[in-house]
Amino acid sequence: MNLPKRNSEDGRCYWMTPDVREELQPLFDQCIQDAMDGRITRPDSLWPPVVVSSEGAPFEVHDLMMGWAKVQRAETLDAEKAIAFSENLRRLSRWGEIDYHLLGLLERELQEKYFVVTGREDDHPWNREYSLKPDIRAEEVPEPLLRFACYVAVSYKVYGLDFQYLDTNYLLGLVEKVRPDMVKKLKENGTGRLPLNLQKRKTEQFTASANDAFAIIRITAKDSTEECYGEVLNYLCELLSQEDFPHSYTVEFKGPEKRYLPITGLPKKGINQLCACAVQYPSLHPLVERYARLAMRQYERYTNLSDEQCALPGSFAVFALGMLEKKWRQLIWDYLDLCDDEHSRLQEKFLREYVKQFGFTSDTVPIFVRGVLSMQNMKYSKDYAAWMANAESLDALLEAKVHLSEIVPSGFSSDEDDDEDEEPTQETEASPEEVLQYAWETVCYVIWGKASAKSGQKVVETAPEELKERYRQIFIPVTENMEQRGGLL
Template sequence: MNLPKRNSEDGRYYLMTPDAREKLQPLFDRCIRDAIDGKITRPDSLYPPVVVSSEGAPFGVHYLAMDWAEAQRAETFNVEQAVAFSENLRRLSRWGEIDHYLLGVLERELQKKYFVVTGREDDHRWNREYSLKPGIRAEDVPEPLLRFACYVAVSYKVYGLDFQYLDTNYLLGLVEKVRPNMVKKLKENGTGRLPLNLQKRKKEHFTASANDAFAVIRISAKDCTEECYSEVLNYLCELLSQEDFPRSYAVEFKGPEKKYLSITGLPKKGINQLCACAVQYPSLQSLLERYARLAMRQYERYTNLDDEQCALPGSFAVFALGMLGQPWRQLVWDYLGLCDDEHSRLQEKFLREYVKQFGFTADTVPIFVRGVLSMQSMKYSKDYAAWMANAESLGALLDAKARLSEIVPSGFSSDDDDEDDEPTDETEAGPEEVLQYAWETVCYVIWGKASAKRGLKVVETAPEELKERYRQIFE
């Protein structure tokens, strides 16, 4: 299909400007339809986030959400489509890109159409009181809108900023005015789609509960035996085998054994504790891998970690197994292919400990390079240069350079997110340019500013017997 030239300033996507709207409208409508049907993809991790339709037409997430929201009406509102649209955009970008527009639909179509507001006009919506308009009965309020209000309220709780629990309270407060049981059931049992034996489970070695609406799994271990950790991991695998369970979630684990992974900088959360305890038992390691592979989903995250310590679900299980060495290399490799800066940053902590323990070898260097390229902000450390300063390690790095196209994660881009840079047309960067940028990124993480000018300073100060290897690395 012949598509028009992209007209955004950076050439990444289409803007629905007045002069281009007539030509772009069919493509735009198709992209919204594809967002509902789950047929959109994200071509890069740059900002602002862009998604591509099944026809290959790119549009900004911001504009899709805004136009979709403006078209919604209470009388014809389809909650299944609304949730699908919202979830697919959230998954490929982030909640903060779309929440304003979803909330706007509910303010306009739910609050303003059906409720009277009391309180000072300059008060925030959180601090005002709401009651049904005269003549409107509770059953007159469309249930699809109320269900969508519950979805948005829960999403604020799961994905929003700390203070946005106030938006959760505001929306659930509206729903409670007309369907109090809907909110009660949501808080107690989640959506109701989970089997009862997964919503609540009580066994000899642990008790657990799972709320799929609020995406929270709570587990309390009664002992620190192999049987206990086996039962807990099997329970997590059962949960994640449920198609409808959220892929971003919190695991709140408590147990008597206060053990954590020996990786500096990892948050001491319950999931860290669970994986550190379970990995001690060789018979549970394949079960840990099963949990990791069920949990690992691109653009998802553990929701009870701070933004600066965000991590892909399954991260701690991967780290626990990865630190055992070569048998788990493929799992680490696959994991790093799914990571991205916006949803996962803890891989940097793991990579440092990984090469510190095993050194830069033919086995570890490709993992390290792939990990560096799984994020655009990995920090330089002088330790890397020291660990690399031997013939074996430099040879492994040269081998990785020769196979770089096989190592680079699929989402890696030759552009970065530096707002001070002039925007560039991503489509102009060819495969060779992307690989060159990737290699320069790797060299910077290892040698820092000394990697500039083809590593001139590094080559000049290298031992004579290693100079040629260094030249080949930087050429």
């Protein structure tokens, strides 16, 4: 299909400006439909987030949500389609990119159409009182609209900032004035789509409950046996195999054995405890891996961790296996391929302990490099330079440089200031060679810090004589030709 030329300032997408609106409207509408059907993709990790339709037409997530929300009406809103549309856009960007327009839609179509408001006009909606308009009966408020309001309310609870539980209370308060049974059921049993034996489970080994509306899994282990941890992991795998269970969630685990993963700085949450206890038993390792692979989802996170300690679901299971032996490097690689700085930062703490335990080798260096590039601003440590200061490790790093284009993630950018409030810089237009060079400089900085500047001059000068040539080859620019690089690249 021949698409029009992209008209955004950075050339990444289409803007619905008046001069091209008529031409772009069919593409815009198709992208909205594709978002409902789950057929959109995100081409990069730059900001603001852009998604691409099945026909290859790119639009900003913010514009799609704004355009869709403006035309929604209480009387005709389809809850299932609205939830699917919102959830697919959230999954490929973040809740904070779409919530403003969803809240505005519900204020307009639910609150203003059906409720009388008391309180000062300058009060926040959280602090005002609402009651049904005298001429409106509860059954006249469309149920799909109320179901969608429940989805938005729960999403604020699951994905929003700490204070946004007030938005949850505001929206659920409106629904409760009309359908108190709907809110009660939501809080007690979730959406009702989960099988009963997954909503609640009790065995001789453990008790558990799962609320798919609020994305909370609660598990209490009665003992610390292999059988008990096996049953718990099987329960988690059953739960995550359910198509409708949220991909971002909280696991609240309690057990008698207070064991945690031997990684400095990891939060001592229940999922950490569960994984640390379970990997004591080799027979459970395949089950731990199965949980990890079911849990690992790009752009998702454990919702009970702070932004500073955010982690992709499955992180603790990957860390638990990864710290045991190098045979799990493929799992680690697959995990790092899904990480991004906004949803996962704990990989930095794991990578440090990983190379501390196994050293910089031909097996571990590619993983370390991939991990460095899976997040922004990984911290420099002088320990890395010390662990790298031997022929085997330096050769492994040079080999990784040879294959750097295979290690750098597809969404990696040379844009250091990936700030949603700033205009994209020229670096977002960097060539593939410039991106590789920036990636390599990032890796070198994490290992050698400021000494990596000026082609690593300080590092080379202070290196043992027998290692100088290896260090020199490491700091040669990636973009130089084969002859200049001594045939090493």
